[in-house]
Amino acid sequence: MKKFSALSILAEGLTGNKGWKPHWNSVEPKNQYEVVIIGGGGHGLATAYYLAKNHNINNIAVLERNWIGSGNTGRNTTIVRSNYLLNESSRIYEHSLKLWEGLSKELNYNVMFSQRGVLNLAHSLQEIRDSKRRVFANKLNKIDAEWLDSIDVKKYCKIINTSKESRYPVLGATLQKRAGTARHDAVAWGYARGASNLGVDICENCEVIGLKVEKNKIVSINTTKGDIKVKKLGIVVAGHGSVLAQMAGFKLPLETHTLQALVSEPIKPILDCVVMSNAVHVYVSQSDKGELVIGAGIDSINSYQQKGNFSIISGQMGSLLELFPIFSKLKMLRTWGGIVDVSPDASPIIGETPIEGIFFNGGWGTGGFKATPGSGWVFAHTIANNHPHNLAEPFSLNRFYKGILIDEHGAAAVAH
Amino acid sequence: MLVIKCPFCGERDESEFHYGGEADISRPKEPSKLNDREWGDYLFMRKNTKGLFSEIWYHSSGCRRWFRVDRNTTTNDITRVFEINK
Ligand SMILES: Cc1cc2nc3c(=O)[nH]c(=O)nc-3n(C[C@H](O)[C@H](O)[C@H](O)COP(=O)(O)OP(=O)(O)OC[C@H]3O[C@@H](n4cnc5c(N)ncnc54)[C@H](O)[C@@H]3O)c2cc1C
Ligand SMILES: [Zn+2]
Numbered sequence: 183m184k185k186f187s188a189l190s191i192l193a194e195g196l197t198g199n200k201g202w203k204p205h206w207n208s209v210e211p212k213n214q215y216e217v218v219i220i221g222g223g224g225h226g227l228a229t230a231y232y233l234a235k236n237h238n239i240n241n242i243a244v245l246e247r248n249w250i251g252s253g254n255t256g257r258n259t260t261i262v263r264s265n266y267l268l269n270e271s272s273r274i275y276e277h278s279l280k281l282w283e284g285l286s287k288e289l290n291y292n293v294m295f296s297q298r299g300v301l302n303l304a305h306s307l308q309e310i311r312d313s314k315r316r317v318f319a320n321k322l323n324k325i326d327a328e329w330l331d332s333i334d335v336k337k338y339c340k341i342i343n344t345s346k347e348s349r350y351p352v353l354g355a356t357l358q359k360r361a362g363t364a365r366h367d368a369v370a371w372g373y374a375r376g377a378s379n380l381g382v383d384i385c386e387n388c389e390v391i392g393l394k395v396e397k398n399k400i401v402s403i404n405t406t407k408g409d410i411k412v413k414k415l416g417i418v419v420a421g422h423g424s425v426l427a428q429m430a431g432f433k434l435p436l437e438t439h440t441l442q443a444l445v446s447e448p449i450k451p452i453l454d455c456v457v458m459s460n461a462v463h464v465y466v467s468q469s470d471k472g473e474l475v476i477g478a479g480i481d482s483i484n485s486y487q488q489k490g491n492f493s494i495i496s497g498q499m500g501s502l503l504e505l506f507p508i509f510s511k512l513k514m515l516r517t518w519g520g521i522v523d524v525s526p527d528a529s530p531i532i533g534e535t536p537i538e539g540i541f542f543n544g545g546w547g548t549g550g551f552k553a554t555p556g557s558g559w560v561f562a563h564t565i566a567n568n569h570p571h572n573l574a575e576p577f578s579l580n581r582f583y584k585g586i587l588i589d590e591h592g593a594a595a596v597a598h
Numbered sequence: 599m600l601v602i603k604c605p606f607c608g609e610r611d612e613s614e615f616h617y618g619g620e621a622d623i624s625r626p627k628e629p630s631k632l633n634d635r636e637w638g639d640y641l642f643m644r645k646n647t648k649g650l651f652s653e654i655w656y657h658s659s660g661c662r663r664w665f666r667v668d669r670n671t672t673t674n675d676i677t678r679v680f681e682i683n684k
Contacts, residue, residue: 422648424644424645424646424647424648425648433639433643434643434644434646435642435643435644436644436646437619437644437646438646438648438671482616482617483600483617483653483669484619484620484646484647484651484653484671485671485674486648486671486672487671487672487673487674491599491600491612492599493599493612493613526641526642582638582641582642582643583634583635583637583638584634585634
């Protein structure tokens with residue numbers, strides 16, 4: 183595949199851009215693989231990439247029922263940060279953030295990772311205490327973190343309303359300067375291209391409809407494009423985890439909910455950082471195209487619909503205007519939803535399953551985009567070695583039977 | 599927004615209700631006899647059905663009673679609303 187460089191772009195520009203080829207080969211599945219990854223989102227593609235790259239496995243397929251990145255990867259609001267409270271979470275998210283820092287180079291693909299800084303606002307005395315505690319915990323884990331009082335918040339983000347008169351005044355914020363955003367599609371495309379380059383078969387429009395398990399061991403996969411024999415299987419399907427687990431005959435502690443987001447009409451650059459508030463529940467950043475990208479919380483009901491309830495959006499608009507009265511005349515352009523797999527402790531589930539040869543990676547819920555490189559890295563290691571990577575070990579499915587939950591719910595500043 | 603027909607009050611907007619999740623999760627009769635696996639299953643494991651799903655709802659801003667709903671999680675169509683234990 184053609185390498186991107188200043189020279190190749192210049193040369194193509196001068197010759198009418200006629201030499202570009204598809205970035206990856208979308209192929210029909212063969213009838214046998216050593217490893218099959220179900221789910222062509224960022225996590226599945228990253229897993230395949232690192233299986234080939236780090237573990238020298240060269241007989242791999244990724245099966246995606248729609249097109250690459252059509253799930254949550256291409257629908258998320260792209261906030262990337264690692265300032266989680268608990269040791270287990272901060273380690274895996276920080277590992278991921280470090281990979282983000284070199285990702286465009288690693289993939290020879292511009293994922294537009296922009297370390298523009300993320301503010302997590304505090305609106306009450308308790309939130310100030312919790313936020314400072316998180317800053318201290320981050321520092322102990324060697325993760326960059328700062329506490330800003332409301333004057334410094336205003337200096338860092340000039341358009342935010344820090345008036346004492348507001349209903350939930352901004353009393354301060356944590357700041358992670360290395361945090362930021364990335365281009366979601368580019369992450370899926372970059373990993374797909376990288377994996378395809380290393381010989382991974384990328385099969386789009388190929389839905390898994392059944393799993394054949396014999397003597398508690400995976401044997402083959404039934405897809406809309408025929409049966410595939412397989413030695414090892416990785417399930418990385420976000421909101422559809424429970425559906426796949428049911429096909430294999432094991433249980434998961436997940437619930438699937440719609441998570442919505444929306445963008446405004448594009449405007450000139452006005453917001454150069456990411457602002458998140460847990461208490462009033464909204465978060466916002468500005469895309470390179472100029473649109474404000476706005477999100478909030480999940481719809482309460484279990485749902486596999488990629489559209490949600492208007493009341494959620496109207497709530498988050500109220501919160502947005504409280505924080506940024508300057509946005510009051512903006513028009514909203516598009517809204518959409520993704521289906522996220524929420525786990526009881528808001529932490530992912532990575533590792534072995536009760537079925538031999540089947541590995542699971544899911545439960546990332548509303549916040550897994552930031553984990554894409556790290557999740558692929560540790561999951562590839564887990565599949566290749568039949569043993570969890572040390573960063574993944576605390577996130578085993580077994581923790582729900584042993585009572586060792588990783589309760590990031592509320593511990594993290596906001597869910598994303 | 600869903601419109602839900604409370605069996606006690608009739609049709610109301612979803613915002614009057616609270617969602618209770620999967621139906622038929624009953625507290626173990628003899629909790630002290632459960633092993634870790636059984637506790638884990640009871641507390642955490644969920645069907646999370648794609649399709650027709652049995653769930654419970656609470657009319658928190660109305661009659662404040664719990665009731666059951668059968669709803670399709672891919673279409674949001676509600677096919678049945680009825681009193682618990684009926
Ligand atoms: C609106 C929204 C905003 C978000 N904001 C953020 C954020 O700011 N920061 C952050 O870190 N995270 C965020 N997230 C969460 C993040 O998007 C996800 O955690 C992450 O993208 C999950 O990646 P994935 O590859 O596991 O899933 P996906 O990208 O959903 O990929 C799973 C794939 O599996 C496929 N699949 C499902 N069933 C089958 C089958 N039977 N056969 C074959 N293929 C199948 C699907 O089609 C899908 O493409 C947000 C999510 C949403 C919806
Ligand atoms: Zn009622």
